[in-house]
Every structure is written in structure tokens, then in C-alpha cells.
Amino acid sequence: MTVLWSTDPAAAETYHYAIGGQVHAADGAHAVWRALTTTPGEPLVVAGPEIDLLAVCELAERLRVELPEAGVLLLRRRLDISVLAQALRAGIREVVVADDLSALSVACGRSLEVSRRMVSSTAGPQSRQGTIVTVFAAKGGCGKTTIATNLSAYLASLGQRVLIVDLDLAFGDVAISLQLDPEHSAADLIAMSGHLDQAGIASVVTRHASGLEAICAPSSPADADRVPATTTSELLQVARRSYDYVIVDTPPAFTEHTLAAFDVSDIAIMLATPDIPAVKNLRLALNTLDLLGHPQESRVVVLNRADAKVGLHVPDVVKAIRAPVATSLPSSPAVPASVNRGVALVLDEPKHEFSTALRALAERHVVTRTPVPPLDAPAAIDQQPLPRRRDLRQRRRKVLR
Known part of the structure; x- marks a missing residue:
């Protein structure tokens, strides 16, 4: 035609x-x-x-x-x-x-x-169409990089070929979270823009002990502005033909690179924590994606540190964002401790409750891609809410309206 x-x-x-x-x-x-x-x-x-x-x-x-x-x-x-x-x-x-x-x-x-x-x-049996997963939080400090790195490491441990891309080009933490010492970064892709291929990607990746491969952020924030958004689109499209999974760690803002990742993503993990600023920003992010025509069925809302005793619980968050929460992850001192050690907790302590919840997230919503029930249907939440503090909840509801 x-x-x-x-x-x-x-x-x-x-x-x-x-x-x-x-x-x-x-x-x-x-x-x-x-x-x-x-x-x-x-x-x-x-x-x-x-x-x-x-x-x-x-x-x-x-x-x-x-x-x-x-x-x-x-x-x-x-x-x-x-x-x-x-x-x-x-x-x-x-x-x-x-x-x-x-x-x-x-x-x-x-x-x-x-x-x-x-x-x-x-065409033919040699062609590959990997899954692109974008992990996004509209507010910093929600544990986005921790979830992206643990998810990537777990998928790699299953024998899948996995690439994690750090699109927080100015202040990315993928390298330090995985204790990597990269010789190359996303800035090296600039010279290959327009003719990037699988060999070009292989020349800039850094390999982790788990088998995971990473394209890390530039060491200098000044290099972030030099990487065009078109290079991001080209990178992800080429990478999906080489990898089973491409996990994209994004900055906490709708930059051109973030929007380019959303454009080609199969799954968007939308992350928040149970606090007023994070929930408010998540709601605004979901509304923005709606305006941009991003498909709602590809989104997986995840509530991190869901059991923190701060007065907000899963039902409160669901009502505030007007969208179902697909899964929740527990809070634990072992999570930041693992980041400080530069290890993926899901591999280092596989029996830990965070690791168990993270594996459930990966299996249910990434590997098998189980649809998230709509808001008016009964939704299975992985982490049950703690007893409510009704006075705090009422005050927060008034703020969120």
C-alpha cells in the first residue's frame, strides 16, 4: 500500500x-x-x-x-x-x-x-521482538532504580537476555546500584545515531555478574543534553531485536527521552510510595499519559513501601489515582542496605519478603503479562493493607481532592 x-x-x-x-x-x-x-x-x-x-x-x-x-x-x-x-x-x-x-x-x-x-x-525464526519495560516514577525517592535493577537481575537469572538502559542521563544510578565500573555510556551512542546496530550496542554495554547487560548514564551531567531523543528511540528499537527484555530506568520527569521510551514500551511500570506528593504526582502522570494517548492496558501501577506506617494505604491510593494498584512491595531496611552494597537483593537474599514480592511482580506482569483488572472489578493486591488510621486518612483525602 x-x-x-x-x-x-x-x-x-x-x-x-x-x-x-x-x-x-x-x-x-x-x-x-x-x-x-x-x-x-x-x-x-x-x-x-x-x-x-x-x-x-x-x-x-x-x-x-x-x-x-x-x-x-x-x-x-x-x-x-x-x-x-x-x-x-x-x-x-x-x-x-x-x-x-x-x-x-x-x-x-x-x-x-x-x-x-x-x-x-x-522474517523467519531468527527474528526477535523483545519486551520493552519502562519503569517510571513522577517523584524522586520512590525506589525506581532499585526496582528496575532488581527486576532486570531477576529476569537475567532466568536465562533471558536482558538489557537495562539508564535514561536518567544526568543523574543515573544504575551503575552504582549494580557496582559497575562502565568504560562506555549512553553518550557513546551519539556518534552512531542514524546507523546504530546490534554491534554498536554491544560496544557500549557493561556486563554484570548475573549476566545482565547495562547501558549506563554518562559520568558527567553535562553530556546528558548531547544525547538526542531520536537516539533513544533508535536504541530501544534495535535493542528489542537482540534482547528478550529491555528494562528502561527513567528520570522522575517527562523528558523527551522518557516520552520516547513510553512510545515504544510494551509495559509501563508506574511507581509511587504511600505519601501525598508521590501519589499526587502519580495521578498527574497517569492523566498526562491519557492525554498523550498512551494505552492504559499496558500500565502496571506499583506501590512501593506499601506497609510503611504513614497513614495512607492501598485503597486510599487507588481512590486518589483513580486506577487499580496491580501490586505492592514491602518496606525493609535490607533494601537500601543492598543498594549500598551494590547488589541486587532479589539475587542476594532470594527468600526476603521484598524479593518474593518482586518475583511475583516480574512473573505476573512482565513474563506472563497478566492483565490488571479494571478499577470497578475486584483486584488482587499482593500486599494487604495494614489497619487504617482513620483520622490521618480523612485529612489526606481532603488534600487529594
Whole structure:
């Protein structure tokens, strides 16, 4: 199927015979993307001469990462060296003069043949589509890195090939939490942007004793701004073809890198602790994801330190965030102690109550991906709430309204 991106009402009639086959008309980048991702067939985009060059280049760059078999052809009124150079850098396959219908027909045929070869080379038993899990907390101090590293280490202990990516590029703690001494970091991916492959990822990972592999944050916060969000998308898309699981540890904010991770994630672990600021921020984060069109069924809300005697319990949190809590994790001094020792508690003390709860989270919501019951259905919460302090609960309910 070919998508003709044009705002000219006569474009379909003008280019139909040159393009050939079934042509789907679209007047905007979002419509083009929706057509490519929802309609099966050989993906090809023909952008009309009136479409802004920057918009076409942005689409081509995204397709190169997320749908590399898709081809983009650009029509222009006249050929220009600067346009050709910019199109080439963005991944546009050919630039064709708009009134040369014969050249357009040949270019379409060449692009479709390239797409067929790319699809056939990646099909078959050797292809892999790993699961991407993004761990996010809208407030710092919720134990996000601890859960991400323990989850990654446990999955690696099952014999799975696991990569953890530290997307808290300025202040990431994955390396220190796992007692790693990385020679490379995410900053080394900048030079490979646009042509990152499995060998490139292998050149920057640091290996943990459990078999887990990590891409750590840069050692200097100044390097964080140098890593573009497009590199994050490219990294995760390439990594999922090499690993069974890719665990993404994020900063406590909706940065461009965090949003890029949410875009490609299969599972989003949304984390909070039973305190007013964390619950409030979680509710705002869930609302933001709703506005962005992020699928609710992919989210797993986790309440960490759920048994802390602070007056808020699981039912209070559920009512405040207006979403079900899939599982809860206990509070224990052994957890920060394990972080200080640079070990994953789930491996170091497998019988510990935190380790047991973490394994249940991994098995139920990551390995088997059991759906979380909707809010109006009875939900099985792993950690039962402690007796309530009704006076504290009433005060907190008034704050959360």
C-alpha cells in the first residue's frame, strides 16, 4: 500500500497511474503514520511537492528507526542540491521532479523492491521482538532504580537476555546500584545515531555478574543534553531485536527521552510510595499519559513501601489515582542496605519478603503479562493493607481532592 501525502485535492488523480496499485491519500504526518501502522502491505510514502521539507524529513527519520522497511519518496518542483543533501541525511530514498511521472513510477518500483528485501531478510525464526519495560516514577525517592535493577537481575537469572538502559542521563544510578565500573555510556551512542546496530550496542554495554547487560548514564551531567531523543528511540528499537527484555530506568520527569521510551514500551511500570506528593504526582502522570494517548492496558501501577506506617494505604491510593494498584512491595531496611552494597537483593537474599514480592511482580506482569483488572472489578493486591488510621486518612483525602 502506498500513502500519498498531499494537500492538493487533485494529487491522487495526477499521480495515481505513476504510483500504481492501491493509493491511500493523507493530508498530514499523523494521518500518514496511522495509515502505515494500521494497514498491511508494502510501505511507501510519496510526499507531494507542496509538503514542507522539514516535515517530510522528520517523518523519514522516525520511519528509519521504527519502521525501517518503509520507503519515502519526495516530489519537488525542481531539484536542488541542498534539498537532495537534506533528504539523504533524513533517510528519504529518492527525490523526483513532480511532473516527471515516468521517473516517479520507476522510483516507486525501486523503493518497493528494497522494502520487500528488507522484510524478507528480517522474517523467519531468527527474528526477535523483545519486551520493552519502562519503569517510571513522577517523584524522586520512590525506589525506581532499585526496582528496575532488581527486576532486570531477576529476569537475567532466568536465562533471558536482558538489557537495562539508564535514561536518567544526568543523574543515573544504575551503575552504582549494580557496582559497575562502565568504560562506555549512553553518550557513546551519539556518534552512531542514524546507523546504530546490534554491534554498536554491544560496544557500549557493561556486563554484570548475573549476566545482565547495562547501558549506563554518562559520568558527567553535562553530556546528558548531547544525547538526542531520536537516539533513544533508535536504541530501544534495535535493542528489542537482540534482547528478550529491555528494562528502561527513567528520570522522575517527562523528558523527551522518557516520552520516547513510553512510545515504544510494551509495559509501563508506574511507581509511587504511600505519601501525598508521590501519589499526587502519580495521578498527574497517569492523566498526562491519557492525554498523550498512551494505552492504559499496558500500565502496571506499583506501590512501593506499601506497609510503611504513614497513614495512607492501598485503597486510599487507588481512590486518589483513580486506577487499580496491580501490586505492592514491602518496606525493609535490607533494601537500601543492598543498594549500598551494590547488589541486587532479589539475587542476594532470594527468600526476603521484598524479593518474593518482586518475583511475583516480574512473573505476573512482565513474563506472563497478566492483565490488571479494571478499577470497578475486584483486584488482587499482593500486599494487604495494614489497619487504617482513620483520622490521618480523612485529612489526606481532603488534600487529594
